[in-house]
Amino acid sequence: MRKVAIVGIGITKFGELWEMSYRSLAAEAGLKAVEDAGLSGDEIDALYGGTMTPGLFTDGQEHGGPLLADAAGLTGIPSTRIEAACASGGAALRQAYISVGSGINDIVVAGGVEKMTDVLTPSATFALMGAGDQKWEGFYGVTFPALYAMMARRHMYEYGTTEEQMALVAVKNHANGSKNSNTQYPFKVTLDQVMNSTPIADPIKLLDCSPITDGAAAVILASEDKAKELTDTPIYIESSGMATDTLALHDRKSLSRTDAAIKAGKDAYKLAGITHNDVDLAEVHDCFTIAEILAIEALGFCNIGEGGKFTEEGETEMGGKIPVNTSGGLKAKGHPVGATGIAQAVEITEQLRGEAKARQVDGAEIALTHNVGGSGATCVVHIFKRRN
């Protein structure tokens, strides 16, 4: 595989954007990325678009490839929709990376978009259950907060993790998100506010959950040669790891461990020739606060079972051992499911370029994204470097 770098990024505001359609969100993020890369549209070879379920969220619309190309003014190019539930963005980034790496394309857009606030089907909760096992979980009434609640409860039972430790993930991510202008909920929350927020699925409370969000993000990938022509600050994608697990939570080996993330992380570290100790910051998939604890354990930043304590000790805060979710994470920034994996790459690119302003991790050289689909059935990990 050839070396591949990010040469352009674009992101919309995340939030309840009643005035923005699915298409206008995609177009805005795509055009911002093309502009950031200093490209004209006819230099783009292909598009990969991550989107979970416009079929259920919006108006029965599938066929995202030509839809997104068309919306972004790129009609004609090979354009492919990738769906991996909440990891659709990360999976689209991976396919874009492989396609440039293979030599078949030189310059490719990887985008992600979701419009979740206009819902055709009974509810967004039903649509989101499409990320889990509808037949053996959803049919019996399980929802995503309930799945993560079971994982949280088991983690508490096995390792003594506390509700306060989980709540501290929300406190940290809202503190980070308060410094990010794209954030859906750019305010700080206190430990008391999280602990006293409405119960959703015990032990998960409202402020343990990421929100329902509209938004889009895009990055432009280029081969090393093209990247050097286009920018002085290419951000290299060093490696991509991806793994799956059973779709249904009850079929897994463990409820308190995310094996697909462990495997995807190991593969990504190995391919990049680094260890977790080399990573300066990470954007991880905190769809619920327990998910961030599971993520930092799976990625090796702390031992399995110690994620709660690691969080409580401040090691994942700005200035800690490994700053996690400097963007605000899914928790504060919002979680337009198909866009999330790409939005993570946007944050990492800003950080490694040294353009993250109040959120900047000083001297960041190597960073990681961790994007999860469903309750952990898909995980995609990418490792990025500032220097080649």
Added chain:
Amino acid sequence: MRKVAIVGIGITKFGELWEMSYRSLAAEAGLKAVEDAGLSGDEIDALYGGTMTPGLFTDGQEHGGPLLADAAGLTGIPSTRIEAACASGGAALRQAYISVGSGINDIVVAGGVEKMTDVLTPSATFALMGAGDQKWEGFYGVTFPALYAMMARRHMYEYGTTEEQMALVAVKNHANGSKNSNTQYPFKVTLDQVMNSTPIADPIKLLDCSPITDGAAAVILASEDKAKELTDTPIYIESSGMATDTLALHDRKSLSRTDAAIKAGKDAYKLAGITHNDVDLAEVHDCFTIAEILAIEALGFCNIGEGGKFTEEGETEMGGKIPVNTSGGLKAKGHPVGATGIAQAVEITEQLRGEAKARQVDGAEIALTHNVGGSGATCVVHIFKRRN
């Protein structure tokens, strides 16, 4: 890119398969392909699954990657759902091809599946409209037969194409399909039967339409080295071409020409270093009879506007200049949308291996597949060779 070959194929019966679920269809095709390749599951590096809309067709189920891996006993590997409406299978084949070509994977399953006869949403017609533009076409009541009827009517107006010429596509494809044991409708039809069948969307009649189908197909791709270890008859994928057009038919430059297919075909010929004259047989996307006429024109087998006449003269029959849809095509074999592009590759592999029995095109060396999404917004063309 490294060279890539097909080393295993599997396909289910196509039809109204009330006793088979989405998962059992996928599992059957996948296991047959793995068995055909003489592999064990742990030798498989990744899976790409083409499926259009289980979210709308079945039970709100998305997240096809881990679902399909799980169903096929391949839990753990990177497994990604690709959606390109009725070209989902072809698009999945393309991503599998690129991933093996890139060197990131050595052995990959490309599968396709659709279960269309159990429908959650108002109708299969609504779900299928997800392949078109729901906002600017579907909302106003247009259905897929209507879109193709407009293309047919325009082709008749511009080029003098007749309803009889379109009907002859059905006659030929049913004649071919009557020799294929997987076919949904394995019977011959006469010109009179097609011409006198129920009008659906004038000038399209019932027997001009492909059916609603359940089914799955899978192929195993391997790098050249691995392929030579695994089989004496690897079938090489020489090239892949893909292009898009506007999602909505009314935005296109022409209603009587499929520009995405023209571009995808040209790219595929160029990358393979051949012309249309070198192709010995083709499986093309005959979702309606007019679609086959548009396809053979777009691929250069005859001039634009002459597809009706070319068909009438028997040039696309077995023994004609270029046998088209020896499998029976979507028309007779059935059209489980996500599976179709892979089923085309299964037919081509049988033909180039010399294993197509009563349907065998003697001495076939080079063949082509043409898989369309929607009314032509996506087209994926692959070229296959028996010898390297």
